[in-house]
Amino acid sequence: MTLAGRRLAVIHTGGTIASRPDPGGPGLTPQQAPAVPGLPGVTVTAHQPFRLPSPHVTPEHMLRLARLIERLAPDADGIVVTHGTDTLEETAFFLHLALATDTPVLLTGSMRHAEEVSWDGPGNLLDAAHVALHPDSRGRGPLVVFGGDLFDARTVTKVHTSAVDAFGGYPGPIGRIDRTGETAHLRFFARPEARPVYAPARLGARVEILYAYAGWQGEGYEGAAARADGLVIAALGTGNLPAELLPLVAASAGAGQPVVIATRTHAGPILPVYGYPGGGATLVAAGAIPASFLNAHKARLLLLLLLSLGHGLEEIRGVFGAGEF
């Protein structure tokens, strides 16, 4: 497929793909926008709303990015976002929830910087551009491309701290791109589920995450519950907690504060299986909201958007329960 005549918008936000060793500093920092490899006949426009290491990216940055994409989408055949890998899945999921456009949006980054022999930035960027400009990519929502694998924003997660193939997620890639010479070979295996758009004008809520462990007696819970509008717990297994947490969760839910139960396990749903105090069935009976297959940090973003839209406890329970995300 020829790309000539197509329009690509590339949005640079920072991360290792934009980083170099800091002269005189202790390590890498984002310093430049990565160059887009040659795409004959393609009109490329570059944008840089911020240049940050992705641990510094906040939901407010994600909202700014969503607005920029909505503005660029009518005049682009495809959009590529370069991003640090540490929070890339959060930005991808936020955009998946907040964007209405059918224009393909491809997120990518790199695990190695431009001065390393295994620099993976140009290949990932070129893959992202090819997928973004391909007509088959339209209407699928934001996607992540890394090492040739294509992931949907709902399930993608960073699975390795240092390997070049750093992304995965259950049940796995929904497509694959390979290049031979100038030719790109793109195959989709699955289409992400349709989802409603959750696009508040501003983010007006606070959601905190608590992480469960053997022997947790609820340390940190009451402080978080007092500060936040909603809580997410990265719980154990199918969504279980130590017994001491049951009255705390019941008190929050009884007061109308959403408590979403995700899992610290890396794949699988939350299920109301166990009836011992703190077991998943008792938490749900006490009013906790199962996060389905979402990990805790994605559940947090969904809860943040729903609270910012003014949704109440029962509406929020309905969205998580029906998998409308």
Ligand SMILES: NC(=O)C[C@H](N)C(=O)O
């Ligand atoms: N590979 C990377 O991009 C990691 C970097 N710390 C970031 O997320 O900004």
